[in-house]
Amino acid sequence: MARLFALVKKFFKKSADKEKDSQLVESIEQITGSSPKNLNLYKLALMHTSAARGVSTDGFRESNERLEYLGDAILGAVIADYLFKKFPYKGEGFLTEIRSRIVNRESLNNLAKKIGLQKLIIHDGHRRTMYTHKSMGGDALEALVGAVYLDRGFKHSRKFIIKRLITPHFDLEKIIETNLNFKSIMIEWAQRESKQLRFDIVEERGDTHNKEFVARVVIDNEAFASGSGYSKKKAEQAAAEKACELLKLK
Amino acid sequence: MARLFALVKKFFKKSADKEKDSQLVESIEQITGSSPKNLNLYKLALMHTSAARGVSTDGFRESNERLEYLGDAILGAVIADYLFKKFPYKGEGFLTEIRSRIVNRESLNNLAKKIGLQKLIIHDGHRRTMYTHKSMGGDALEALVGAVYLDRGFKHSRKFIIKRLITPHFDLEKIIETNLNFKSIMIEWAQRESKQLRFDIVEERGDTHNKEFVARVVIDNEAFASGSGYSKKKAEQAAAEKACELLKLK
Incomplete structure (x- = not known):
């Protein structure tokens, strides 16, 4: 059973x-x-x-x-x-x-x-x-x-x-x-080409409520391109976009 | 002509x-x-x-x-x-x-x-x-x-x-x-899983000529695994290998 x-x-x-x-x-x-x-x-x-x-x-x-x-x-x-x-x-x-x-x-x-x-x-x-x-x-x-x-x-x-x-x-x-993320394009490029890449904020203009930043793309310790914007991030993006243009990555 | x-x-x-x-x-x-x-x-x-x-x-x-x-x-x-x-x-x-x-x-x-x-x-x-x-x-x-x-x-x-x-x-x-690069396996894993990953050297033992290092894998600010070796790099690899084992990535 x-x-x-x-x-x-x-x-x-x-x-x-x-x-x-x-x-x-x-x-x-x-x-x-x-x-x-x-x-x-x-x-x-x-x-x-x-x-x-x-x-x-x-x-x-x-x-x-x-x-x-x-x-x-x-x-x-x-x-x-x-x-x-x-x-x-x-x-x-x-x-x-x-x-x-x-x-x-x-x-x-x-x-x-x-x-x-x-x-x-x-x-x-x-x-x-x-x-x-x-x-x-x-x-x-x-x-x-x-x-x-x-x-x-x-x-x-x-x-x-x-x-x-x-x-x-x-x-x-x-x-x-949607705006291209030029910073990430640069980072990928640098990895591919074995370059040292850095983003520096080199200048802050204006007063507290209306600050503008200038960012610089530095490749292998040499200044390569710069850009400005009303936030650090935007300045970095602008600098990265400029660098992408110069490197014809855009 | x-x-x-x-x-x-x-x-x-x-x-x-x-x-x-x-x-x-x-x-x-x-x-x-x-x-x-x-x-x-x-x-x-x-x-x-x-x-x-x-x-x-x-x-x-x-x-x-x-x-x-x-x-x-x-x-x-x-x-x-x-x-x-x-x-x-x-x-x-x-x-x-x-x-x-x-x-x-x-x-x-x-x-x-x-x-x-x-x-x-x-x-x-x-x-x-x-x-x-x-x-x-x-x-x-x-x-x-x-x-x-x-x-x-x-x-x-x-x-x-x-x-x-x-x-x-x-x-x-x-x-x-050739020994697997466990550190890079960990880095890829962390990127994939959106985890914060860090390798800390937490201890140095012995004298100058025979120094042993202890490295720790830290995931999302929590100690996860550790390992030791006769260079910082080797200690990190040992810690990463241990972490890979625990995560079954090995």
Whole structure:
């Protein structure tokens, strides 16, 4: 009798798992636009570290972190390609900046919520986890890209990224209109070229209520460009913009 | 007569250009393993900024910088995929570190020399340029990857990267044996997770000739892990390694 009961229980568990799987398949289809071939990849993409901890037997945590690493790279390549072709007359400083505005954590976290991915994530269930792992959504989105890439190949993942993520959810015109962050363009440039870079505030003009600052971009200990503004930040941005112009990074 | 002379000159110039082009095609074939469809892409990949300056008429510099931006992303994605599959039991910290050891500037510059790309680069001819643009080779290599990608697609560029660049020129075992840079793994992690990270030297033991240092990893102003060593750098590495273990980034 106990054996029969166990069998019945097993049967119901199996059928519940099946039901869960088919719900997941449907959600994945809605999000990615195509049906998964290997569902396990997508399950892994949704597995947050907090839920994966302790599951492993050989020290290898089966969480979405490896897929996130892969998806981050695929996402970067696809968006690089997309922007490269969309803006044939723009320099690499512009392209890099626009890409980073699309793939930054905040933007990906928001996107994960919008497309309904956030609620599919499996985590430890503690409320705390939602707060301490703020980038859970963006991480899972990158991992999903990794899963689609492994499951269906590069072309398919490109289609998913452009048709399902970029086109419907990003207003490129609006992203571009927002002032470019020239300081970060300069910082990236300096890292790439192994230059020492520093921003100095070299002058403060006017009275307390109407102060103007002058900032200077210093490259390898040599003054390179300067700019002014009504806050230190704005002065630095102006100086950085001038430097970008001189270096033709703009 | 003058007209005939101009025609003859034009003919010889054309035939010299043709000869040059067929030499370039051969070199590209030797390097990438396949013949270019659109040679102009490869010419652009070899065009250093110093040679491109002043060529443009509309403010758009026709140099290899845009292709470099694209190729950098494609290279990153292909190597991410390659390492992901090659090391199925390694965490993302390991994969990220190994990838950065392969695609760092120095490594790509060396590779550009090894495969004979360096000497194909078109620059302004000044000797100074060779010294002031140390990463010219690596930049051109990335641009070449971008050209192959645009010319022949993702699969082809993957084949080029793995069969022609990684497999013959990188000894993965050796790269892995070199101690992992745990400090940089920690820095990347902190950026990703938006944590404040600091390394403090909290103790110096022993006399001048045999000094031991104790370093502490501080995350969001809280002591997280510590380690010791016979130089500040080694102590920081030891502390970072400990922190990586605790965070399961190792």
